[in-house]
Amino acid sequence: ARSRFHEAFQEVSSRFQELFQSFFPGGQAGLSLTAGPEEGVEIWARPPGKKVRSLNQLSGGERALTALAVLFSLLDVNSFPFCVLDEADAMLDEANVQRFAKGLQELSRRTQFIVITHNRRTIEAADAVYGISMGPDGVSHCLSLSLKGVLSS
Amino acid sequence: ARSRFHEAFQEVSSRFQELFQSFFPGGQAGLSLTAGPEEGVEIWARPPGKKVRSLNQLSGGERALTALAVLFSLLDVNSFPFCVLDEADAMLDEANVQRFAKGLQELSRRTQFIVITHNRRTIEAADAVYGISMGPDGVSHCLSLSLKGVLSS
Amino acid sequence: MFLQRLEIAGFKSFAKRTVFHWGPGITAIVGPNGSGKSNVAEALRWAFGEQSSRSLRARRMEEVIFAGGSNRPPLEKAEVLVTLGRDGHVLTIGRRAYRSGEGEYLINGRKARLRDVQEALRDFISVSPQGLSYAFIGQGMVEGFLEMRPSERRRLMEEAA
Amino acid sequence: MFLQRLEIAGFKSFAKRTVFHWGPGITAIVGPNGSGKSNVAEALRWAFGEQSSRSLRARRMEEVIFAGGSNRPPLEKAEVLVTLGRDGHVLTIGRRAYRSGEGEYLINGRKARLRDVQEALRDFISVSPQGLSYAFIGQGMVEGFLEMRPSERRRLMEEAA
Numbered sequence A, B: 001a002r003s004r005f006h007e008a009f010q011e012v013s014s015r016f017q018e019l020f021q022s023f024f025p026g027g028q029a030g031l032s033l034t035a036g037p038e039e040g041v042e043i044w045a046r047p048p049g050k051k052v053r054s055l056n057q058l059s060g061g062e063r064a065l066t067a068l069a070v071l072f073s074l075l076d077v078n079s080f081p082f083c084v085l086d087e088a089d090a091m092l093d094e095a096n097v098q099r100f101a102k103g104l105q106e107l108s109r110r111t112q113f114i115v116i117t118h119n120r121r122t123i124e125a126a127d128a129v130y131g132i133s134m135g136p137d138g139v140s141h142c143l144s145l146s147l148k149g150v151l152s153s
Numbered sequence C, D: 001m002f003l004q005r006l007e008i009a010g011f012k013s014f015a016k017r018t019v020f021h022w023g024p025g026i027t028a029i030v031g032p033n034g035s036g037k038s039n040v041a042e043a044l045r046w047a048f049g050e051q052s053s054r055s056l057r058a059r060r061m062e063e064v065i066f067a068g069g070s071n072r073p074p075l076e077k078a079e080v081l082v083t084l085g086r087d088g089h090v091l092t093i094g095r096r097a098y099r100s101g102e103g104e105y106l107i108n109g110r111k112a113r114l115r116d117v118q119e120a121l122r123d124f125i126s127v128s129p130q131g132l133s134y135a136f137i138g139q140g141m142v143e144g145f146l147e148m149r150p151s152e153r154r155r156l157m158e159e160a161a
């Protein structure tokens, strides 16, 4: 079981490196195993042009995108059938939302995504859209929307 | 001192009610003093059409906007000279960013605001804009931008 | 293996029976603040057996039942049904909660215990229930992986495999 | 009373001396992820005497000094100067940190202690330093008022008055 974990770890780590580099062109990142009393997994990440530092020095958008790269590598290597993201793109600037949306599209060949978002570029990447509305009576309704209809409003 | 606090409390509470109603037309909110061993200030908020419930049942955007109404009432009643907001509008939908931006403009007659944002509508409400960029060498620079220039990109 | 259908009745703001049909690929859910989008994600998690009411923004599990609106009385029951499909096979998981505090699970319409549901899901989805919880990233929680202790992260990777 | 000018040199990603001029009303700060926007807000807080390195995303205060880029060596000193104006009077608060761990405060160019700075600010701004900290809402912190305990919120309202 231990070597099976190490094997899976290697796969996830290299997938994370690839995804991080697509999200941060010119950057480097990886996972490492810590020895210590409790075995653990550490994340290190270096956006392009910067020195490797603690994760908490990364900006809000950089942290979100790095975390998404970790998530995507887990989903991919473990063939997760679906994933629900609630406003995971809230902190991303335009260029990063674009990269995130492309990553979603690539992974969505094998993983089904339900993505709650306010972001136009993410909506454009979707295959289908549901609109949620709430009436003055406090009751929610859903409406299946065409992509064109959503984006023109 | 105790009655002075009660007087200030009344002012902040009624200002909070007004601001909440401009942010949530048809809604109601207020502050209340708790007795108990430790005196405290409670917030209650009821968006339009909904029943009063615990704050944690409010949505992400509703919580952000309610918290901003509390902040604005404090800034206003206490005549704070300035306020720095770092992506406080990240969770707001288009209609709510509009209300937030109008609230900013009204308060900015007396309070100077520095607002970090990715949001177009918030940028439109600004009197001046600074653009920050980072070169490939990891060094940040600033550039004073004209509003028109920012919004056309 | 895909989610096919989600039916929500009386769960949080979905007082009226509401049905979602999911296709493969990416489905975006959009709408104004407070309209009920996160409630949809929580309905899914709840149907999958979420035990922590706090993680569903509720103090007690009964709070997930529609509590009424300004012109509507509260409901007595919340129900969520999730239909999953794989290679032509279909599995429907259901969960109900009543104001009395009682609740039940359903597998293809028949009452079942939580661990039957978890076992049925494990066979159908081939990811353990603990591992599956990592497939739900809640609002404001995207940095979760960065904030975990290294040992938690290790355990997560073991459960997700 | 207004912020007039902010000068950042060697603080976090602002390796080169950078000057901001602030007018009354609303100034928006925009730019890509990781460009340095939050670093500007933190420079202001730091100059005002922020004592918690953790609230500045640093483990030790020396971490706020420019640590180098891929083609640049680290710097030995961080300096931030804030100029405030009121009714024609001007006050410049400054703060420096050195790699050695030493640091100093400045009032109108002359070395001072933290409490002199706090006193000068209190006279100039007519809000106490503790009260003033509520005027800084950090990234991801907007819900702060809702998450406080009622007693904390009460203390805040007393300090802000």
Ligand SMILES: Nc1ncnc2c1ncn2[C@@H]1O[C@H](COP(=O)(O)OP(=O)(O)OP(=O)(O)O)[C@@H](O)[C@H]1O
Pocket: A132, A138, B047, B050, B057, B058, B059, B060, B061, B062, B091, C011, C012, C013, C031, C032, C033, C034, C035, C036, C037, C038, C039, C040, C063, C064, C065, C066, C067, C068, C139
């Ligand atoms: N038990 C309940 N009964 C009725 N309404 C409820 C119940 N629980 C929550 N709500 C309502 O659901 C609304 C929150 O919905 P939700 O969090 O899904 O919004 P959202 O669409 O995700 O918004 P945002 O974009 O701001 O995140 C709240 O306004 C709340 O009043």
Ligand SMILES: Nc1ncnc2c1ncn2[C@@H]1O[C@H](COP(=O)(O)OP(=O)(O)OP(=O)(O)O)[C@@H](O)[C@H]1O
Pocket: A047, A050, A057, A058, A059, A060, A061, A062, A091, B132, B138, D011, D012, D013, D031, D032, D033, D034, D035, D036, D037, D038, D039, D040, D063, D064, D065, D066, D067, D068, D139
């Ligand atoms: N001591 C330091 N020396 C050099 N660079 C630093 C230092 N501390 C932080 N940085 C860099 O500053 C960047 C973060 O800047 P900041 O948090 O201000 O970004 P931001 O513009 O607010 O981005 P976002 O829109 O994602 O919030 C990080 O990439 C980090 O590497």
Ligand SMILES: [Mg+2]
Pocket: A086, B059, B060, B061, C037, C038, C039, C139
């Ligand atoms: Mg939500």
Ligand SMILES: [Mg+2]
Pocket: A059, A060, A061, B086, D037, D038, D039, D139
């Ligand atoms: Mg930032």
